[in-house]
Amino acid sequence: xxxxxxxxxxxxxxxxxxxxxxxxxxxxxxxxxxxxxxxxxxxxxxxxxxxxxxxxxxxxxxxxxxxxxxxxxxxxxxxxxxxxxxxxxxxxxxxxxxxxxxxxxxxxxxxxxxxxxxxxxxxxxxxxxxxxxxxxxxxxxxxxxxxxxxxxxxxxxxxxxxxxxxxxxxxxxxxxxxxxxxxxxxxxxxxxxxxxxxxxxxxxxxxxxxxxxxxxxxxxxxxxxxxxxxxxxxxxxxxxxxxxxxxxxxxxxxxxxxxxxxxxxxxxxxxxxxxxxxxxxxxxxxxxxxxxxxxxxxxxxxxxxxxxxxxxxxxxxxxxxxxxxxxxxxxxxxxxxxxxxxxxxxxxxxxxx
Numbered sequence: 001x002x003x004x005x006x007x008x009x010x011x012x013x014x015x016x017x018x019x020x021x022x023x024x025x026x027x028x029x030x031x032x033x034x035x036x037x038x039x040x041x042x043x044x045x046x047x048x049x050x051x052x053x054x055x056x057x058x059x060x061x062x063x064x065x066x067x068x069x070x071x072x073x074x075x076x077x078x079x080x081x082x083x084x085x086x087x088x089x090x091x092x093x094x095x096x097x098x099x100x101x102x103x104x105x106x107x108x109x110x111x112x113x114x115x116x117x118x119x120x121x122x123x124x125x126x127x128x129x130x131x132x133x134x135x136x137x138x139x140x141x142x143x144x145x146x147x148x149x150x151x152x153x154x155x156x157x158x159x160x161x162x163x164x165x166x167x168x169x170x171x172x173x174x175x176x177x178x179x180x181x182x183x184x185x186x187x188x189x190x191x192x193x194x195x196x197x198x199x200x201x202x203x204x205x206x207x208x209x210x211x212x213x214x215x216x217x218x219x220x221x222x223x224x225x226x227x228x229x230x231x232x233x234x235x236x237x238x239x240x241x242x243x244x245x246x247x248x249x250x251x252x253x254x255x256x257x258x259x260x261x262x263x264x265x266x267x268x269x270x271x272x273x274x275x276x277x278x279x280x281x282x283x284x285x286x287x288x289x290x291x292x293x294x295x296x297x298x299x300x301x302x303x304x305x306x307x308x309x310x311x312x313x314x315x316x317x318x319x320x321x322x323x324x325x326x327x328x329x330x331x332x333x334x335x336x337x338x339x340x341x342x343x344x345x346x347x348x349x350x351x352x353x
Contacts (some may be wrong), residue, residue: 065225085101085220129342135228202218225326241341257276257277289306296350
């Protein structure tokens with residue numbers, strides 16, 4: 001060891017006597033040059049440790065919601081995870097208007113799926129992680145941006161922000177970039193969707209661009225990351241396997257079973273009372289979370305007619321009465337929303353009486 005130190009010292013002594021410049025060559029190709037006469041000494045220190053972030057799926061930053069420690073599709077904080085178009089729940093290779101589920105190429109029009117999709121069947125966090133998780137709203141990403149300390153850093157070789165909340169806990173948001181068209185840009189960029197739409201074309205997303213971190217409006221067909229939030233401090237953040245859900249969901253049914261109603265010219269009058277039935281023909285318990293009367297001719301859905309969630313054990317049915325609105329209804333559809341294996345599903349029953 002002493003011999004090595006003497007050799008290094010001798011080398012720098014030779015540099016001082018015979019050369020005017022010390023060149024430091026970095027792996028990224030950058031070179032820094034120093035005037036050797038200005039160099040007093042050279043030493044080496046250990047690499048600074050990566051910043052630490054709070055462990056576990058649920059992270060309390062001292063804000064209005066808890067934040068997940070990973071992106072949707074990732075298993076560690078620094079992993080990029082999957083990219084999603086706004087309102088879509090599966091990743092894909094190409095993000096364009098033509099591949100966007102809610103753009104009609106025939107009419108060149110976007111399809112309205114709501115101004116806020118948090119916790120719905122359009123929410124990739126809810127669909128992939130279960131009902132405890134959802135996409136953050138505009139207000140919640142703005143709270144994260146405004147009330148936290150953001151430090152550009154690196155964890156396990158991945159660039160991103162260490163975001164530290166008012167209570168001192170931190171999460172890491174990797175700079176996963178974005179996918180537009182079929183082009184994945186990961187050049188230090190960062191983009192995270194909110195659940196909030198700005199208009200029929202655009203939704204709000206939190207982006208790091210050359211000009212810094214901002215919340216901006218971007219076309220819904222773009223592919224960005226999603227970092228989920230929850231109100232449940234005990235939520236589990238690992239992906240849920242839904243591959244066998246069909247064994248249950250294929251055995252759920254909905255039906256009209258009569259009621260006190262009147263009809264004129266094929267239209268059921270307002271105020272009619274329609275009896276409906278939800279049947280769980282599977283071997284597992286499911287949770288009924290919503291009942292809606294839908295007009296199949298207009299696809300207009302009424303409000304949720306269920307006061308609270310109801311567990312429906314295997315092999316059992318639940319019967320309810322729904323009221324037709326004042327304008328009447330042409331083609332009644334009864335739509336039940338239920339939850340199984342931390343995911344929401346819908347089942348429809350058609351009017352056939």
